[in-house]
Amino acid sequence: MKNLKRMLFVSIVVALASQVSIGLVSSDFRVSAGIILYVIFLFYYEDLKPIPTGILSGIIVNLLRSILYYFTMGNFGHEILSFQIEILFYTFYAIIYYLLTNENNKKSINYIFLVMLISDFGANIIELLIRTIIGSSPFPWEITSTLFLVALVRSGITWLALNLFKYYKMLLIKEEHEERYKRLLWLTSQLKTEMYWMEKNMENIENVMSDSYRLFEMINTDEDKDSWGERSIGIARDIHEIKKENGLAIRGIKEITESELKDEKMSFKDIISILFETMKREIRRLNKNIELEIHMEENFYTSQHYYLMSIFRNLVMNSIDAIPDTQRDGKISIIHRIVDGEHAFMVSDNGSGIDEEGLEHIFSPGYSTKINYDTGEINRGLGLSIVKHIVEKQLEGSLKVSSTKGKGTTIYIYIPKHSLEVS
Known part of the structure; x- marks a missing residue:
C-alpha cells in the first residue's frame, strides 16, 4: 500500500511536470519535462x-x-488519440531504463546519464x-537529430540535478557528522571518568579476593578462630x-548515554549501510575471504536503531567467526522481508555450523563454540544471549536458529512493525 501511494504520487508529479512541453513536427508530437522528474524519483526511491x-505516469x-484539452477546447476531438499514444513513450522509456539498470549500476549518476540518453531517444523514436x-x-x-538533442538536453538536466542533490546531501551529512563527532568527543570524556571508577574498583575486588582466600586458608588450618x-x-x-x-558508575553511564544519544530515529537503509561498511572493514582486518550480501525489501524509519545495530553486529560477528580462515568461498547474507505485518530478518552464513547439542544451548549466557587453541582463550559467549534478550524482551519479537554441522547457520528474526517503525 505504501509503495502504491508513492507510485501514485510520483505519477501525478510527473504528469504535472509534463504540461511543460514543446511541439515537434506537428501539434500531435510533443516533448515534455515530466520524464526528468520520473528519473529523479527512480534514483532516490x-x-x-x-x-x-512509467505506465501509470503515462x-x-x-x-x-x-x-485540460476538454476545458480549453470544449470537446475532445482527435487530440485524445495523440495523448493516448504518449502513454507508449513513458512505457517504452521505463522498459529500456529497467533493462539497462541493475543493483550494481543504478546508483552511478554517470551511468544513469547514458541510460537516460538511450531510453529517451529510443522511446521517442518508437512513439514517433x-x-x-x-x-x-x-x-x-529529418527530426531524429532533434530528438537526440532533446534526449541529450533532458538527460543532461537530470544529470545536473542529481549531482546537485548529491553534493547538497553530502554537505548535510558532513555537517551532521561534525556535530556527532563533537557530541561523541564529549560523551567519551564523560565515559572515561566513569571508567576510572570502574578500574579503581578492580583494585578493591583484588583486595577482597585476597582477603577471602586468606580467610579460607585460616578456616582450613583452624587458625585464629576469633578473627573469622x-x-x-x-x-x-x-x-x-x-x-x-559499581552501581554509581553504571547509573552514570546510563545517564550519559540516555541524555547524549538523542538520535530519535534513523532509516533502516542507513543502519544497514553503516553495518555493511563496518563489517567489511572487520573482515579485511581479519584477512578472511568472505562475501557480505544485504538485501532490503523496504526502507523504514525506526527509533530502535541502537538495538538493531547491536543485533546485526553480534550476528554478523558470530558468522565471521564461524567461517574458517582457510575457507575461500565464505559468504554472509542479511535478507529483509515484510511478512504478515512483521519485519522478517534472515542472517545466514556458510561456515562451520552447529551440531544438535550446541543448538540446545546456543542462547545460554557463557556458552561458546569459539576457542582460540593457540592462546586457550574462550569467547565469552554473550552475543546470542544478548540478541535473544533484545529481540524478545525489548522488541516483542521472536527468533529461531537452523544449522547443519559443516554447512552453515541461519538465524531467523521476526519483529512486529509497531515495535520498530516510527513515522
Whole structure:
C-alpha cells in the first residue's frame, strides 16, 4: 500500500511536470519535462518499480492532458488519440531504463546519464514510428537529430540535478557528522571518568579476593578462630562498597548515554549501510575471504536503531567467526522481508555450523563454540544471549536458529512493525 501511494504520487508529479512541453513536427508530437522528474524519483526511491511507475505516469499524463484539452477546447476531438499514444513513450522509456539498470549500476549518476540518453531517444523514436504508422505518413527522419538533442538536453538536466542533490546531501551529512563527532568527543570524556571508577574498583575486588582466600586458608588450618567473624564482616562490607561504587558508575553511564544519544530515529537503509561498511572493514582486518550480501525489501524509519545495530553486529560477528580462515568461498547474507505485518530478518552464513547439542544451548549466557587453541582463550559467549534478550524482551519479537554441522547457520528474526517503525 505504501509503495502504491508513492507510485501514485510520483505519477501525478510527473504528469504535472509534463504540461511543460514543446511541439515537434506537428501539434500531435510533443516533448515534455515530466520524464526528468520520473528519473529523479527512480534514483532516490529505490523501492520504486520503473515499469509500473512509467505506465501509470503515462496514463495520468494522458488523463490530465485530455481534461485540460476538454476545458480549453470544449470537446475532445482527435487530440485524445495523440495523448493516448504518449502513454507508449513513458512505457517504452521505463522498459529500456529497467533493462539497462541493475543493483550494481543504478546508483552511478554517470551511468544513469547514458541510460537516460538511450531510453529517451529510443522511446521517442518508437512513439514517433507508431504515430507515422497510424497516420499512414512517412517517417520524419529529418527530426531524429532533434530528438537526440532533446534526449541529450533532458538527460543532461537530470544529470545536473542529481549531482546537485548529491553534493547538497553530502554537505548535510558532513555537517551532521561534525556535530556527532563533537557530541561523541564529549560523551567519551564523560565515559572515561566513569571508567576510572570502574578500574579503581578492580583494585578493591583484588583486595577482597585476597582477603577471602586468606580467610579460607585460616578456616582450613583452624587458625585464629576469633578473627573469622570480624574478617567475614570486613569482606562483606568491602563487597557492599564495591557494589555501591559499581552501581554509581553504571547509573552514570546510563545517564550519559540516555541524555547524549538523542538520535530519535534513523532509516533502516542507513543502519544497514553503516553495518555493511563496518563489517567489511572487520573482515579485511581479519584477512578472511568472505562475501557480505544485504538485501532490503523496504526502507523504514525506526527509533530502535541502537538495538538493531547491536543485533546485526553480534550476528554478523558470530558468522565471521564461524567461517574458517582457510575457507575461500565464505559468504554472509542479511535478507529483509515484510511478512504478515512483521519485519522478517534472515542472517545466514556458510561456515562451520552447529551440531544438535550446541543448538540446545546456543542462547545460554557463557556458552561458546569459539576457542582460540593457540592462546586457550574462550569467547565469552554473550552475543546470542544478548540478541535473544533484545529481540524478545525489548522488541516483542521472536527468533529461531537452523544449522547443519559443516554447512552453515541461519538465524531467523521476526519483529512486529509497531515495535520498530516510527513515522
